[in-house]
Amino acid sequence: MTTAAPPPIPSETLVMRVDRPGGPEAMVPAMVPLRRPGPGEVLMATRAIGVNHLDLYYRDGTLPFDAIPAPAGAPAHVPGLASVGEVLAVGAGVDRFGPGDRVAHAGPPHGAYAAHRVLPVGRLVRFPHMIPWDVGAAALLPGIAVHMMVYGLGLRLDGRTVLVRGAAGGVGLILVRWASAMGARVIAIVGTQAKAEAAREAGAEHVVIGGSAAIADAGRAVLDMTGGAGVHLVFDAIGGANFTRLPALVRPFGRIVSFGQVAGPIPPLDVGVLGPQRSLGLDRPGVFAHIDDRERLREATSALFTALVEGLLSPTVAGVLPLRRAADAHRRLEARDVIGSLVLVPDA
Missing domain, CATH: 3.90.180.10 (Medium-chain alcohol dehydrogenases, catalytic domain)
Structure with a gap:
């Protein structure tokens, strides 16, 4: 042979x-x-x-x-x-x-x-x-990034309500699927109707479509789904000026995970917005370091x-x-x- x-x-x-x-x-x-x-x-x-x-x-x-x-x-x-x-x-x-x-x-x-x-x-x-x-x-690379955010940061998803901004991108869709499979309730922010359908198919329970008004619309969904308490986690792929509006959607001792800036650089954030009264965490993990x-x-x-x-x-x-x-x-x-x-x- x-x-x-x-x-x-x-x-x-x-x-x-x-x-x-x-x-x-x-x-x-x-x-x-x-x-x-x-x-x-x-x-x-x-x-x-x-x-x-x-x-x-x-x-x-x-x-x-x-x-x-x-x-x-x-x-x-x-x-x-x-x-x-x-x-x-x-x-x-x-x-x-x-x-x-x-x-x-x-x-x-x-x-x-x-x-x-x-x-x-x-x-x-x-x-x-x-x-x-x-x-x-x-x-x-998107899957490794999701592993980094969930396991590298030691986050618990089971029973949590999470908001994913930029949910129809390569990382976003995997994140929605992974979080949903682990028992999280997912609110997704996307830019178009087609992206909304993809986010729903991936497991998002509520989807918000839109540009500058999307965070305000997501805020109303957060109020409805959490009884006004706020989400446990925000995963943000978009960055830009609207990033500073995200802490208002998070409950005390919740966390914001920033992993992209498709809409541009993230402006300076006053640490006083995070705590001590709100007691929020802000993570900016890097996949290379992971x-x-x-x-x-x-x-x-x-x-x-x-x-x-x-x-x-x-x-x-x-x-x-x-x-x-x-x-x-x-x-x-x-x-x-x-x-x-x-x-x-x-x-x-």
């Missing part, structure tokens, strides 16, 4: 590179040399790439690429922080993975917008065969993959685009018309 020879390792690969910060058009396709993995490294053939709001912030210069050093020999300014694929080759000293294994990568280093990439073995985890490539890529430790990365991805396999979570894949059309994916995210997560796949 003969075994199939491993696929050849290409000498170069396609990436979407950002030479200078700017709009979606700042990403340009480029063929770059592809080196073989060195000691402690793995060469992965990418099968699917998750598109996340963090990618936009690095592309437009809101966050600096240089804050996260690229691996030796890798292009410095290639976006992307989540991808799944197959191992093509491993470097010396790597015995955890071998050619053909399915793996996932989330978090630093940058560079997921690539058809192939070399990664440190410590940044990879096994990716189950039962999960489709696009579903895994869509759920990866998975910087390999054990936390393993715990987060294990919980996520188990939830996907068992059907507890079913992330919404809003669209699958060729890697060369990464700019179109970013334009859709910036237009805020995406329900769930977008995925890129290497060009055929």
